[in-house]
Amino acid sequence: MELLKRAFPLTIPVMAAYIFLGVTYGLLAETMGFSIWYPLLMAMFVYSGSVEFLALGMLVAAFNPMMAALVALMVCARHLFYGISMLDVYKGAGWRKFFLIFGMSDETFAINYSHRDEPYGVMLWVTFLDWLYWLTGACLGYAFGSILHVDIRGLEFVLTAMFTSIFMDQLMKEKNRVPALIGIIPTAVCLALVGNRYFILPSMLCILLLLTLMRKRWEK
Amino acid sequence: MSITERIVTISILALATFSTRVIPFLIFAPGKPTPSYIKYLGKVLPLAVFGMLVVYCLKDVEWIHGSHGVPELLGIAATALIHLFSRQMILSTAGGTLFYMILIH
Numbered sequence: 064m065e066l067l068k069r070a071f072p073l074t075i076p077v078m079a080a081y082i083f084l085g086v087t088y089g090l091l092a093e094t095m096g097f098s099i100w101y102p103l104l105m106a107m108f109v110y111s112g113s114v115e116f117l118a119l120g121m122l123v124a125a126f127n128p129m130m131a132a133l134v135a136l137m138v139c140a141r142h143l144f145y146g147i148s149m150l151d152v153y154k155g156a157g158w159r160k161f162f163l164i165f166g167m168s169d170e171t172f173a174i175n176y177s178h179r180d181e182p183y184g185v186m187l188w189v190t191f192l193d194w195l196y197w198l199t200g201a202c203l204g205y206a207f208g209s210i211l212h213v214d215i216r217g218l219e220f221v222l223t224a225m226f227t228s229i230f231m232d233q234l235m236k237e238k239n240r241v242p243a244l245i246g247i248i249p250t251a252v253c254l255a256l257v258g259n260r261y262f263i264l265p266s267m268l269c270i271l272l273l274l275t276l277m278r279k280r281w282e283k
Numbered sequence: 284m285s286i287t288e289r290i291v292t293i294s295i296l297a298l299a300t301f302s303t304r305v306i307p308f309l310i311f312a313p314g315k316p317t318p319s320y321i322k323y324l325g326k327v328l329p330l331a332v333f334g335m336l337v338v339y340c341l342k343d344v345e346w347i348h349g350s351h352g353v354p355e356l357l358g359i360a361a362t363a364l365i366h367l368f369s370r371q372m373i374l375s376t377a378g379g380t381l382f383y384m385i386l387i388h
Contacts, residue, residue, distance in 0.1 A: 121296075147307045197331070232370070
């Protein structure tokens with residue numbers, strides 16, 4: 064309970080965002096004519112918002128398992144970077160490790176990385192709560208989405224704001240701030256050049272390349 | 284799509300998503316010594332990743348039409364400023380979101 068009390072406040076922004084986005088997802092599934100099991104089971108086991116939104120489209124199209132795998136791998140490629148960043152953090156997590164890795168969404172990774180000095184119990188609660196918010200949002204959206212007409216336009220910005228404040232937080236703690244620019248500039252350039260569908264893989268490659276080039280200088 | 288095909292599709296999506304999360308942990312298992320290059324990446328990558336994520340959030344912004352991304356950029360600036368002075372993540376996140384919502388309504 065002590066651990067839950069410490070974990071909960073960290074997840075409040077994610078609660079707002081996941082319930083809001085989960086509602087949109089559940090509502091979309093409902094208007095597309097799916098039974099509630101589809102959004103619910105996908106929220107539980109796929110647990111990646113962007114993949115799930117795309118999945119709704121795939122499920123009404125022709126069966127193409129290779130394409131499905133390829134799309135999911137491409138959309139989720141950025142998670143590889145989270146795993147590399149978390150290797151040390153999750154090293155001693157023991158039985159909790161499976162769920163910590165399974166539930167490593169963008170938001171959960173961001174919170175747990177910036178609170179990596181907390182005990183594993185807190186990180187596990189953060190991971191579980193975030194997961195639960197997403198499921199809850201999806202079910203709420205499915206059941207009540209069409210009656211809810213509250214004007215909460217712009218609430219999705221809570222994710223951008225959360226990433227910005229975590230970014231600032233880490234920036235203020237680090238002595239070497241250049242990696243921040245290596246993250247921002249190539250991504251922005253690739254987004255502008257390649258467009259918003261395929262920019263993340265080239266961005267990741269540029270980031271890796273630049274970080275590798277800087278290794279001799281930074282690793283002393 | 285038949286129900287079996289749907290189940291297969293969903294299972295593939297779940298497996299592919301999970302594999303992107305678990306692969307680094309499988310390759311660099313705690314028993315073996317992690318290569319120094321990966322250790323180095325583990326140190327410098329996070330800050331770059333957070334920078335990447337902030338830009339990633341802007342991927343659906345319409346830069347040419349509509350509001351040209353002005354509310355988004357102002358919202359990010361407001362969040363960063365509040366964080367610079369308060370150093371409270373919850374305050375900067377809530378403040379930045381509220382500021383953005385006021386801007387677009």
